[in-house]
Amino acid sequence: ESTCADLHQRLENTIAFLKGVQPSQLEGSESRPVELKFPQRTFSFKTGLDYFTSFALPNVYFHCTTAYDILRHAGVKIGKGDFIGPVA
Numbered sequence: 667e668s669t670c671a672d673l674h675q676r677l678e679n680t681i682a683f684l685k686g687v688q689p690s691q692l693e694g695s696e697s698r699p700v701e702l703k704f705p706q707r708t709f710s711f712k713t714g715l716d717y718f719t720s721f722a723l724p725n726v727y728f729h730c731t732t733a734y735d736i737l738r739h740a741g742v743k744i745g746k747g748d749f750i751g752p753v754a
Contacts (some may be wrong), residue, residue, distance in 0.1 A: 700717040711717035
């Protein structure tokens with residue numbers, strides 16, 4: 667996406683896709699194999715749980731941390747509590 671309008675459209679398309687996912691489609695996904703195909707490489711995971719814990723979650727944390735760091739560098743007044751949220 668090269669414009670904010672493109673990004674907003676992608677978000678709308680993603681939300682519409684997620685609303686169309688039925689709970690039954692996710693049943694047993696923690697034990698099914700997952701394969702991600704990219705032009706230069708394929709990632710294979712024995713189970714959905716392996717994919718989630720060793721690939722998806724680390725990527726989410728990486729991108730959240732990177733966004734946090736960019737905001738801090740740009741002078742936004744945020745701190746650790748803004749990143750990790752309330753602690754129970």
